Every structure is written in C-alpha cells, then in structure tokens.
Amino acid sequence: MEVKNICCIGAGYVGGPTMSVIAQQCPHITVTIVDINAERIAAWNDSDLSRLPVYEPGLAEVVAEARGRNLFFSTDVDGAIAGADMVFISVNTPTKTYGKGKGMAADLKYIELCARQIAAAATSDKIIVEKSTLPVRTAEALKSILHNTGNGVSFHILSNPEFLAEGTAIQDLHRPDRVLIGGENAEAVQALVDIYATWVPRERVLTTNLWSSELSKLTANAFLAQRVSSINAISELCERTGANVDEVARAIGTDSRIGPKFLKASVGFGGSCFQKDILNLVYIARSYGLEEVAHYWEQVISMNDHQKQRFADNIVQTLYNTVSGKKIAFLGWAFKKDTNDTRESAAIYVADALLNEEANIIVYDPKVSAEQVYADLDYLGTRAPKENRRLVSVVDDPYDAAERAHAIAVLTEWDEFRDYDWQRIKDHMMKPAFVFDGRKLLADNRLADLGFTYYAIGE
Numbered sequence: 001m002e003v004k005n006i007c008c009i010g011a012g013y014v015g016g017p018t019m020s021v022i023a024q025q026c027p028h029i030t031v032t033i034v035d036i037n038a039e040r041i042a043a044w045n046d047s048d049l050s051r052l053p054v055y056e057p058g059l060a061e062v063v064a065e066a067r068g069r070n071l072f073f074s075t076d077v078d079g080a081i082a083g084a085d086m087v088f089i090s091v092n093t094p095t096k097t098y099g100k101g102k103g104m105a106a107d108l109k110y111i112e113l114c115a116r117q118i119a120a121a122a123t124s125d126k127i128i129v130e131k132s133t134l135p136v137r138t139a140e141a142l143k144s145i146l147h148n149t150g151n152g153v154s155f156h157i158l159s160n161p162e163f164l165a166e167g168t169a170i171q172d173l174h175r176p177d178r179v180l181i182g183g184e185n186a187e188a189v190q191a192l193v194d195i196y197a198t199w200v201p202r203e204r205v206l207t208t209n210l211w212s213s214e215l216s217k218l219t220a221n222a223f224l225a226q227r228v229s230s231i232n233a234i235s236e237l238c239e240r241t242g243a244n245v246d247e248v249a250r251a252i253g254t255d256s257r258i259g260p261k262f263l264k265a266s267v268g269f270g271g272s273c274f275q276k277d278i279l280n281l282v283y284i285a286r287s288y289g290l291e292e293v294a295h296y297w298e299q300v301i302s303m304n305d306h307q308k309q310r311f312a313d314n315i316v317q318t319l320y321n322t323v324s325g326k327k328i329a330f331l332g333w334a335f336k337k338d339t340n341d342t343r344e345s346a347a348i349y350v351a352d353a354l355l356n357e358e359a360n361i362i363v364y365d366p367k368v369s370a371e372q373v374y375a376d377l378d379y380l381g382t383r384a385p386k387e388n389r390r391l392v393s394v395v396d397d398p399y400d401a402a403e404r405a406h407a408i409a410v411l412t413e414w415d416e417f418r419d420y421d422w423q424r425i426k427d428h429m430m431k432p433a434f435v436f437d438g439r440k441l442l443a444d445n446r447l448a449d450l451g452f453t454y455y456a457i458g459e
C-alpha cells in the first residue's frame with residue numbers, strides 16, 4: 001500500500017507540527033492539514049512566519065521548506081478526505097464538561113464527528129490513523145461508525161499516538177525516542193511504518209496491537225506526570241528539613257534505574273494533557289470497577305493541585321498574611337518555556353488564588369498575549385471578567401512589571417529571566433524585595449547576594 005496523499009484533520013499543536021515534519025521528510029507525499037477553524041488555517045498560511053498559530057522553535061523553518069511544495073493548509077475538510085489514502089485524526093479530546101463522566105472522561109464528540117465526516121466524504125478505501133490521545137478501545141467505536149456506511153468503501157484503523165512535548169516539538173519529531181503504531185491489518189501498519197522509516201531508525205518504530213497502543217499513550221503521560229508529582233512531594237519535605245530538592249533529584253537521578261530526566265521540582269505541572277489524560281485513565285479504571293487503580297493515579301493530580309495552592313499560600317503568608325492591594329509581578333504565564341500555550345498553566349491557578357486575596361497582578365510573558373491571560377482567567381469563572389481586568393494587567397516589558405512590585409513570582413522557566421538586570425529590578429521594587437521562584441530558575445544565591453528575600457520551591 002503506497003501512500004501518496006495524506007489528510008490530517010486538526011491543525012493544532014499536534015496536527016500542525018507533526019504533519020509539517022512528515023511533509024518536510026517525505027517530499028513524495030502530499031500532506032493537507034484541514035481544520036474547521038478558518039482563522040487558524042489563515043494563520044498557518046500567513047506569509048509572515050512569525051504569525052503561525054503555534055510557536056515552536058524550528059517550526060517556521062520546516063513550514064517554510066514544505067508549505068506550497070507538498071504541504072497545504074485548508075478548510076476544505078471533505079475535499080482533503082476524499083483525495084487522501086491516509087487520514088490522520090488530530091482533533092482535540094478535552095475533558096468532558098457535561099453529562100456522564102463530567103470532569104473526568106475524555107469528550108469524544110470531535111472524534112466522532114470526524115469519523116462521520118470521513119464516512120460521508122470517502123469514495124475510496126482509506127487508512128484512518130488515530131493521532132489524538134484517546135481512551136483505550138476508541139478504535140472500536142470508530143470501526144463501528146466507519147464500517148456501517150454502506151458505501152462500499154473499506155477502512156483500516158491504526159493508532160499512532162503522539163509523544164512530542166511542546167517547546168521541543170520539532171526536535172522530538174525529527175529524533176523521536178520511539179514511534180508507536182498499533183493496528184490489526186499488517187499492510188496498513190506497514191504503510192505507516194514506511195512513512196516514518198523515511199527518517200526514523202527502523203528499530204525505533206514499535207508496532208503493537210491497537211489497544212496496547214491506545215493505552216500506552218495514557219500510561220506514558222501518567223508516568224511522566226507522576227514523576228513531577230513525586231519530586232514535588234519531596235520538595236515540600238525539603239523545605240521543612242533543610243534538604244535541597246535539586247540535590248536530592250541529582251542524587252537519585254544518577255541511579256540508572258531512576259534516570260535524571262523529569263525530576264525538576266516546580267510550581268506544578270500544566271499543559272493541556274497531563275491532567276486530562278490522568279483523569280481519563282482514572283475514569284476508565286473506575287468504569288471497569290478498578291477502584292484502587294483509579295485512586296492510585298488520582299493522587300498524582302491531588303499532589304499537583306496541592307503544589308500550586310501551597311505556592312500561592314506561601315506568597316500570602318510571607319507578605320505578612322495579606323496581599324490585598326499589593327502588586328505581585330508574574331514572570332511567565334505559559335505552562336513551560338518556549339511555547340505560547342497556556343492551557344492548564346500553573347500560573348492561572350496561582351493567579352486565581354492571589355486574586356481571591358485581592359492582589360494586583362502584573363503579568364509579563366515573552367510569548368503570551370494580554371488577551372490570552374484574560375481569557376484564561378475568565379474561563380475559570382471565579383469572578384466577573386471586569387474584575388479580572390481591574391486586578392490584572394499585562395505588560396510587554398519585564399522591568400515595567402517589577403516597578404513598585406511587592407513581590408515577583410517566577411511561574412515559567414523562560415531562559416531570558418536569568419539574564420535580567422536584577423539589581424535594576426530590585427532598585428525599583430518595594431522593600432523588602434521578595435522573589436518566589438516556582439521554577440528554581442534563579443537558585444544560585446545571586447538574588448540573595450543582591451539583597452532579595454528569595455524563596456524557591458524545595459529549598
């Protein structure tokens with residue numbers, strides 16, 4: 001089965017970068033990424049590459065190389081499906097906000113809509129690839145929809161979860177630790193293996209059955225998030241005992257069975273997936289009556305909520321038990337560095353807790369717009385949008401954020417924060433000048449030497 005035309009439904013943080021890299025690496029395949037969001041497609045087609053809807057180091061270069069050659073962005077979903085041999089589904093699968101499983105299960109309505117649209121638009125046989133993160137056994141539902149169309153077209157379903165991390169998406173796609181492909185039909189699996197094998201060493205392309213592939217994605221995210229919650233749990237103990245969490249992380253990380261990665265204590269993990277995928281795993285376990293399994297994974301989220309809350313609590317307590325009317329400067333709003341994505345960012349929840357105490361917050365983030373900051377706070381629904389705008393301002397100069405601030409909170413580990421003129425910042429702050437470092441970014445005594453009162457997670 002030779003694939004000449006690929007369609008990807010969903011031009012988001014996953015669909016955009018993954019398909020751009022496939023197009024870059026496989027000039028013999030035409031890749032069309034479609035989305036119902038016309039504004040997003042227009043941004044992907046913008047001649048000014050700094051306006052692509054996703055910020056990722058190296059992405060603009062990949063798009064520049066392939067766009068218009070064999071990479072296309074379009075709103076013509078039906079047309080792209082009809083012309084494709086292989087259709088990737090890369091739409092969002094957020095946590096349900098209504099009905100059964102509300103707040104836990106993945107909302108599969110966008111996935112089902114895609115399946116129905118594929119069924120309606122297809123006039124020839126196709127391989128359908130699940131790229132979105134899905135509950136185990138979703139392929140069964142897809143099969144049921146696709147195999148009952150009565151139009152004589154046959155479909156093979158594959159699971160090919162994506163493991164890229166934002167901020168390093170292009171490097172992760174160019175040199176993945178592994179690519180995972182689950183499927184029942186050997187020819188269809190081989191067709192997708194052949195695409196990746198163009199640039200990924202063959203031994204890194206793993207093939208499994210459908211259900212193992214679907215479940216491995218949720219499991220990988222659960223394990224990764226669990227490491228962050230585990231080191232964050234230890235960070236609190238460090239703060240009480242005089243141990244230093246970075247030293248503990250180094251000491252345990254040199255054990256090759258534990259490994260050094262993903263042991264950075266923080267104000268809490270964010271991002272669109274860790275929480276959503278663990279909630280989904282918990283929901284699935286519970287739906288099979290596996291209460292202990294569900295309860296075990298639930299703790300990873302409880303610990304993360306605790307970490308965000310105690311970071312905010314520490315700010316209030318340290319500032320003499322009141323932040324009402326005080327100016328707190330936030331350095332960073334994105335959920336990690338090198339991305340403009342703010343979904344589930346710890347900053348949102350820390351801000352919300354401080355706003356409940358009537359703090360004034362001034363946000364600076366190198367890649368996040370004021371609009372986005374307000375949208376994130378409004379989405380919580382804790383207070384009226386007008387109140388969020390009264391209490392929060394967003395600036396495009398970090399020194400303006402620090403001006404007459406009672407405290408600075410570091411919420412994202414952007415590299416540039418290290419290089420600021422911290423003496424200048426301190427000179428313009430209220431005294432004592434407090435810094436609460438939720439990323440241990442500045443934990444090298446430098447700030448204490450300059451006369452800041454400095455608190456870092458896990459010290």
Ligand code: NAD
Pocket residue numbers: 009010011012013014015034035036037040077090091092093110113114131132133134162163164165166272273
């Ligand atoms: P996203 O919200 O950025 O993008 C999804 C896109 O799908 C949106 O632009 C939306 O308009 C579009 N869409 C929804 N329904 C559609 C339809 N019927 N037809 C056409 N377009 C439609 O989401 P994302 O971050 O790219 O995540 C997509 C999936 O990948 C999720 O399941 C997520 O869990 C998974 N994932 C995400 C990451 C990540 O780093 N963001 C990494 C691995 C896996």
Ligand code: UGA
Pocket residue numbers: 133162163164165166167221224228261262263264265266267268269270271272273274335336
């Ligand atoms: C994560 C996984 O790393 C990807 O493999 C997966 O594909 C993706 O989720 C997904 O399914 O969406 P991502 O959320 O983009 O990727 O970013 P990570 O680097 O995993 O960071 C997640 C959060 O954990 C961030 O808020 C980060 O600051 C935090 N983190 C990470 C820590 O606090 N400490 C660490 O040691 C590592």
